[in-house]
Amino acid sequence: MNTTFKEKIETLKAEAQNLQAKNAEELEQLRQKYLSKKGAVTALFDEFKLFPKEEKAQWGASVNQLKQQVESRISELRDAVTVHCASSTVNLDLTRTPDPIAMGTRHPLSLVREQIIDIFSRIGFTVADGPEVEDDKHVFGMLNFAPEHPARDMQDTFFIEKAEGVQKPTDILLRTHTSSVQTRVMTQWAKQLADSSTHQVPDSLRVLCPGRVFRNEAISARAHCFFHQVEGLYIDKNVSFADLRQVLLYFAKEMFGPETQIRLRPSYFPFTEPSAEMDISCDLCGGKGCSFCKGTGWVEILGCGMVDPNVLESCGIDSKVYTGYAFGLGVERITNLKYRVKDLRLFSENDIRFLQQFESC
Numbered sequence: 470m471n472t473t474f475k476e477k478i479e480t481l482k483a484e485a486q487n488l489q490a491k492n493a494e495e496l497e498q499l500r501q502k503y504l505s506k507k508g509a510v511t512a513l514f515d516e517f518k519l520f521p522k523e524e525k526a527q528w529g530a531s532v533n534q535l536k537q538q539v540e541s542r543i544s545e546l547r548d549a550v551t552v553h554c555a556s557s558t559v560n561l562d563l564t565r566t567p568d569p570i571a572m573g574t575r576h577p578l579s580l581v582r583e584q585i586i587d588i589f590s591r592i593g594f595t596v597a598d599g600p601e602v603e604d605d606k607h608v609f610g611m612l613n614f615a616p617e618h619p620a621r622d623m624q625d626t627f628f629i630e631k632a633e634g635v636q637k638p639t640d641i642l643l644r645t646h647t648s649s650v651q652t653r654v655m656t657q658w659a660k661q662l663a664d665s666s667t668h669q670v671p672d673s674l675r676v677l678c679p680g681r682v683f684r685n686e687a688i689s690a691r692a693h694c695f696f697h698q699v700e701g702l703y704i705d706k707n708v709s710f711a712d713l714r715q716v717l718l719y720f721a722k723e724m725f726g727p728e729t730q731i732r733l734r735p736s737y738f739p740f741t742e743p744s745a746e747m748d749i750s751c752d753l754c755g756g757k758g759c760s761f762c763k764g765t766g767w768v769e770i771l772g773c774g775m776v777d778p779n780v781l782e783s784c785g786i787d788s789k790v791y792t793g794y795a796f797g798l799g800v801e802r803i804t805n806l807k808y809r810v811k812d813l814r815l816f817s818e819n820d821i822r823f824l825q826q827f828e829s830c
């Protein structure tokens with residue numbers, strides 16, 4: 470019998486029972502002393518491997534037992550050291566209020582939408598809402614779109630339920646613009662006016678309709694299949710184009726700074742007559758011309774015009790008594806101008822690194 474080997478095992482077993490460690494460092498020293506490559510237990514195993522077969526059978530169980538003993542003692546000590554550290558060095562106070570939760574930040578599109586609403590609400594505009602899933606009648610028909618207008622084509626509009634062949638007022642689609650809310654608001658107001666003997670009805674309409682719109686476009690840095698608009702509408706007696714221009718000038722200065730200039734270019738929309746597109750002076754070059762404004766000194770920000778009498782009538786409003794203006798702006802467009810975001814896709818990817826760059830709530 471190999472007495473020295475036996476003695477070595479017995480000695481180490483006895484040592485294992487009395488191992489002590491006060492902290493993680495001492496524990497690591499013990500692990501190295503016994504279990505590392507050069508440790509005492511490993512050395513015994515190295516010796517054991519060289520034994521002839523019969524002796525291996527004789528010693529195998531004892532060597533394994535020793536290893537398990539050392540490992541379990543070290544593991545016991547590790548638990549003790551961990552608990553000790555937690556209660557003594559980390560000053561655990563279970564009654565403390567938790568650390569403040571990291572607050573999220575507002576989405577840039579929400580920030581800009583709120584700013585637009587704030588600017589217009591200071592001059593009496595209130596907010597109206599309408600459905601994103603709409604019918605053809607409210608998105609196109611009542612807004613004076615001709616039946617064959619290309620915007621109604623499958624290429625631009627996401628249809629949900631569509632009759633065979635020609636468009637039907639009852640076709641269901643994702644709204645392509647927030648102008649659809651105009652028709653709902655005007656129709657409701659006209660009904661209230663007609664019924665005004667029973668309750669008080671405001672004598673003019675002044676609303677903003679913010680919301681998401683959808684178009685069947687390939688997604689790229691400059692186009693997306695959904696984006697956000699804010700529609701504005703004012704209906705009253707004697708509303709003129711001058712009123713529209715002045716309100717838009719006020720908006721441009723509030724949004725982009727008091728130096729901002731505007732210009733209106735003639736344009737065409739089925740629901741306004743006359744129609745215009747509005748540019749603001751480029752704030753990057755101060756109107757001198759740069760790559761951002763393509764050398765023109767101006768950047769386009771919205772479409773607008775006087776509400777077409779056909780639209781008023783389709784909503785039940787007497788176009789001989791009332792006139793009005795409307796405008797529609799893209800929230801992404803305004804946000805790009807304010808923050809110079811070059812890729813539209815960033816707005817919907819929810820990358821925290823992008824979103825955290827804007828104001829916190």
Ligand code: DAH
Pocket residue numbers: 645646647648700701738741771772773774775795796797798
């Ligand atoms: N609905 C138009 C669009 O989506 C924007 C627009 C233009 C709205 C002129 C208006 C307007 O109210 O008067 O492109």
